[in-house]
Amino acid sequence: xxxxxxxxxxxxxxxxxxxxxxxxxxxxxxxxxxxxxxxxxxxxxxxxxxxxxxxxxxxxxxxxxxxxxxxxxxxxxxxxxxxxxxxxxxxxxxxxxxxxxxxxxxxxxxxxxxxxxxxxxxxxxxxxxxxxxxxxxxxxxxxxxxxxxxxxxxxxxxxxxxxxxxxxxxxxxxxxxxxxxxxxxxxxxxxxxxxxxxxxxxxxxxxxxxxxxxxxxxxxxxxxxxxxxxxxxxxxxxxxxxxxxxxxxxxxxxxxxxxxxxxxxxxxxxxxxxxxxxxxxxxxxxxxxxxxxxxxxxxxxxxxxxxxxxxxxxxxxxxxxxxxxxxxxxxxxxxxx
Amino acid sequence: xxxxxxxxxxxxxxxxxxxxxxxxxxxxxxxxxxxxxxxxxxxxxxxxxxxxxxxxxxxxxxxxxxxxxxxxxxxxxxxxxxxxxxxxxxxxxxxxxxxxxxxxxxxxxxxxxxxxxxxxxxxxxxxxxxxxxxxxxxxxxxxxxxxxxxxxxxxxxxxxxxxxxxxxxxxxxxxxxxxxxxxxxxxxxxxxxxxxxxxxxxxxxxxxxxxxxxxxxxxxxxxxxxxxxxxxxxxxxxxxxxxxxx
Numbered sequence: 113x114x115x116x117x118x119x120x121x122x123x124x125x126x127x128x129x130x131x132x133x134x135x136x137x138x139x140x141x142x143x144x145x146x147x148x149x150x151x152x153x154x155x156x157x158x159x160x161x162x163x164x165x166x167x168x169x170x171x172x173x174x175x176x177x178x179x180x181x182x183x184x185x186x187x188x189x190x191x192x193x194x195x196x197x198x199x200x201x202x203x204x205x206x207x208x209x210x211x212x213x214x215x216x217x218x219x220x221x222x223x224x225x226x227x228x229x230x231x232x233x234x235x236x237x238x239x240x241x242x243x244x245x246x247x248x249x250x251x252x253x254x255x256x257x258x259x260x261x262x263x264x265x266x267x268x269x270x271x272x273x274x275x276x277x278x279x280x281x282x283x284x285x286x287x288x289x290x291x292x293x294x295x296x297x298x299x300x301x302x303x304x305x306x307x308x309x310x311x312x313x314x315x316x317x318x319x320x321x322x323x324x325x326x327x328x329x330x331x332x333x334x335x336x337x338x339x340x341x342x343x344x345x346x347x348x349x350x351x352x353x354x355x356x357x358x359x360x361x362x363x364x365x366x367x368x369x370x371x372x373x374x375x376x377x378x379x380x381x382x383x384x385x386x387x388x389x390x391x392x393x394x395x396x397x398x399x400x401x402x403x404x405x406x407x408x409x410x411x412x413x414x415x416x417x418x419x420x421x422x423x424x425x426x427x428x429x430x431x432x433x434x435x436x437x438x439x440x441x442x443x444x445x446x447x448x449x
Numbered sequence: 450x451x452x453x454x455x456x457x458x459x460x461x462x463x464x465x466x467x468x469x470x471x472x473x474x475x476x477x478x479x480x481x482x483x484x485x486x487x488x489x490x491x492x493x494x495x496x497x498x499x500x501x502x503x504x505x506x507x508x509x510x511x512x513x514x515x516x517x518x519x520x521x522x523x524x525x526x527x528x529x530x531x532x533x534x535x536x537x538x539x540x541x542x543x544x545x546x547x548x549x550x551x552x553x554x555x556x557x558x559x560x561x562x563x564x565x566x567x568x569x570x571x572x573x574x575x576x577x578x579x580x581x582x583x584x585x586x587x588x589x590x591x592x593x594x595x596x597x598x599x600x601x602x603x604x605x606x607x608x609x610x611x612x613x614x615x616x617x618x619x620x621x622x623x624x625x626x627x628x629x630x631x632x633x634x635x636x637x638x639x640x641x642x643x644x645x646x647x648x649x650x651x652x653x654x655x656x657x658x659x660x661x662x663x664x665x666x667x668x669x670x671x672x673x674x675x676x677x678x679x680x681x682x683x684x685x686x687x688x689x690x691x692x693x694x695x
Contacts (some may be wrong), residue, residue, distance in 0.1 A: 156545065156553060157550065164633035298527045322500065322501060326459065337535070337538065385631035385636075
């Protein structure tokens with residue numbers, strides 16, 4: 113199907129491209145020079161921010177897809193079913209703690225989760241792993257402690273992330289058929305070169321794992337790039353002060369911090385340092401909701417979720433953590449202002 | 450596109466990314482994008498991308514050998530549409546000349562003369578730094594936390610930053626600014642301390658300068674912020690680490 117539509121799409125894209133080119137040329141002749149300096153400056157900011165996120169995220173994406181490749185080749189389904197506990201609650205809880213074994217952040221967790229699903233991981237465990245792993249892992253524990261000390265913020269961040277991940281996992285466990293939640297994935301078919309064989313030598317297995325890494329790097333990479341383009345454009349054209357100026361009331365401040373978490377798309381390994389910058393301007397509850405929600409949902413991770421889950425599932429993966437983070441932020445703001 | 454051609458394209462993209470990152474590492478421009486403590490991670494990325502490219506090229510060779518031997522080729526190359534995306538970072542990197550964040554980012558990112566940067570380390574440590582060794586961030590932090598800022602007045606200071614003119618200041622004054630980056634340029638936010646110099650008008654917006662002088666306290670937006678009364682202002686090249694790290 114792909115090959116049948118490609119030439120058609122290519123010519124259509126060409127027409128769009130040429131039309132745009134002509135429009136830009138005509139508009140350019142009519143605009144003052146100051147506009148171009150402005151545009152050039154914006155382009156430079158865009159390029160620096162875009163490459164900043166991309167350079168930072170690529171190693172993490174490689175780590176995640178490499179883990180996925182290694183899981184595919186070295187872990188059989190039988191082994192997986194022995195590990196995973198039968199009851200949804202136990203599965204969700206163990207899923208939330210799996211981040212301690214697989215220290216991945218939000219760029220790497222998506223391909224790894226999909227691979228684990230393919231290996232027979234129950235939905236509840238996979239969803240809670242997906243949401244909790246970017247926070248409940250050793251790297252993030254230390255970076256949060258470095259920013260806020262071993263205190264309340266750290267305890268609440270991890271407690272709440274764990275709670276939200278488990279609750280969301282349990283809600284998904286109602287759905288018994290994984291096919292209703294997941295999108296069929298092309299790269300998960302048993303390729304000849306990806307099909308692990310017991311007789312394969314160790315090196316041959318590594319080679320297969322690396323080929324899976326390559327294919328997934330490109331598959332997930334395009335959503336990372338799409339998300340990064342969006343995040344960098346927003347940062348280039350929408351002033352942060354506009355967002356911060358909107359409000360500082362107990363409800364609005366939480367909403368603003370949740371919005372900022374999505375918009376900034378910062379890696380969970382360092383978001384505590386960013387949150388630090390808001391201490392003083394924002395309440396404890398708002399900052400906590402930023403630290404809990406940010407690693408679960410941001411522009412680039414949503415893009416990658418859409419590749420793995422059906423649209424309806426993505427909606428729930430966003431909506432449930434959103435409601436719970438909002439609620440806990442509000443509770444903190446009202447109970448301990 | 451035939452499968453082997455797609456694979457070649459894939460291998461070239463991986464190699465291209467690896468070379469692109471490696472060239473940024475070699476010319477020292479990685480610090481224009483990320484906090485220096487993440488450079489080892491990028492090096493790991495460069496090596497992995499090269500290994501992955503090599504794996505793809507080996508796969509192409511094998512596929513060709515299989516084809517020559519008359520075997521059916523089982524390699525399911527990915528759809529080419531997913532590959533084009535990887536060209537975006539390469540094109541952005543090659544077509545738009547690299548430049549660290551400067552005052553043109555203030556329009557959306559804003560800038561602060563009193564960043565509320567609470568950090569686990571107290572300002573006590575900052576007192577131990579010799580006054581001429583303190584950078585813009587150190588001064589801003591000190592003025593932010595210390596109740597009594599008069600104790601700093603008259604101290605010698607020497608800071609590097611880029612020039613920013615703004616209507617908050619008078620004609621003979623300018624801001625010495627730096628971006629503070631925790632992770633990558635996306636989280637960068639600008640801080641600035643004022644400077645006073647008779648020849649301020651000769652300076653260019655965004656040019657990097659080394660300002661030496663003594664500390665004075667002025668009031669902007671009802672906050673006491675540091676200002677350097679400059680004895681000398683010297684143009685300097687962009688420092689190897691243009692951003693400060695909190």
